[in-house]
Amino acid sequence: MSNPIYESAYTKAGLIESMSPREYRLLRRQHKLIGETLGNCRGYISANVAIIPKEVALEFFLFCQRNPKPCTPMDVTDPGNPEPIRVAPGADLRTDLGRYYVYKYGELIDEPTDITDYWRDDLVSFVMGASPSWHYVLSDAKLQYTFVGAYVTNIQTIPAGPFKGPMVVGCRVFNDALDAIRAIQITSRYVLCNGAPVHIGDPSIIGIDISKPVVCLEGNPHLRPLQPGQVPVFWAVGPTVQTVAVAAKLDLLVMHVPGWNLATDIHLEQVALF
């Protein structure tokens, strides 16, 4: 931590935006990044990671197949191989995320900075694009909205094997319906990164009280009743996978810590729909 360029979240945010994913992964591997972890490698896909035993990998694959909005795999490794060679060649999933949640039988037992000690030859890694990857596109499109927070919905995912549970969504509130429509169009292009929304309008339809997110931005001015004309839009998000995978009480489950995603070498526009 001796290099001052990594000491301030604000400074970092400015510097990491233009870093290549490979550079950024190396800094994480060397434990040189702390604190703020978003806004890196502008344009490149930032991915959620779930690492599970091969014994349940088929079932988890089925779960992804049946629930593509919260979890569309960009890459799935062969058992025991920690390198996601199709989306981040040279990366090592054991070290390059920088912070991990390790669960045994559904209990969080560790939050290490690397998982070398937990690695096994039967582990299969699912790398799934995440919606923060397209955050900046909405800004570039001059859309006006507030990210309100994440919520657990009453939408049940389609189960597969031991994997089942509610969908978790992120909510953005738009003041202008045309902006909401444009956001739906734009995000529909990014099918590997949560894609199009799962709901628009009345939050109660999907079991949400908008004033009570499970994750929220501090001091968020939108945590009050929706105003007439405001349009809330809900996207499925990665924590769905965390909720479902933890509940499956696997003998071993490793996930990225929110914000500590995998920086992939895949640019959004390489895989966006036309």
Add this chain to the structure above:
Amino acid sequence: MSNPIYESAYTKAGLIESMSPREYRLLRRQHKLIGETLGNCRGYISANVAIIPKEVALEFFLFCQRNPKPCTPMDVTDPGNPEPIRVAPGADLRTDLGRYYVYKYGELIDEPTDITDYWRDDLVSFVMGASPSWHYVLSDAKLQYTFVGAYVTNIQTIPAGPFKGPMVVGCRVFNDALDAIRAIQITSRYVLCNGAPVHIGDPSIIGIDISKPVVCLEGNPHLRPLQPGQVPVFWAVGPTVQTVAVAAKLDLLVMHVPGWNLATDIHLEQVALF
């Protein structure tokens, strides 16, 4: 076969176009359809089917993940369940295709009309959308082309476990480049059904001699050198899966016979990209 409406391919073609997928599957289950098998249930997705032991299902899923153009699963069943409940509820994959190829260790051992005798509790079925599903859309768009045939290319699929081999493509020749461009746009919408092409232009680049298809339409006038201005366009097709899965020499593999696809309840426009 006593009902005359099923005796003639031409008569059938007229009648089956407007049938519901459910009706059509029942006729197949009852062995009432013979001969011509395309052009049914206009607008609904017709799917390729590969049925394999659970032991290699993860690897096959990985193969699909890495090679989405020839094989994008629309539905993958739980082991032992012959009902593809997400795309054809009520269907029975053991009977509703009407003709099957059964392979043991890579050898074709049977071509039964149902596979009840071969069914096992560990079989996983992959249902993958097929390009004939959008054949009529190209006609509706008034595009002028000739389907020339299918070819084995020098494009290698990305392997997974025992699954590897060359990509097989179908070729359509357009006289007008604008029609070829429009065909690329249109088929890009149908990602579950082979989607956008894998190649346009010079066939030799992908190792093809256009005069020598592995499958061709009888008397096809296009099996001659391409004329100036003609644009050949190549789409990945289902026989890629057959080639790769047979070569894997599984202890049991069941596939649909070409043309004897699964009629799903999913309309093309339900799952087309915007």
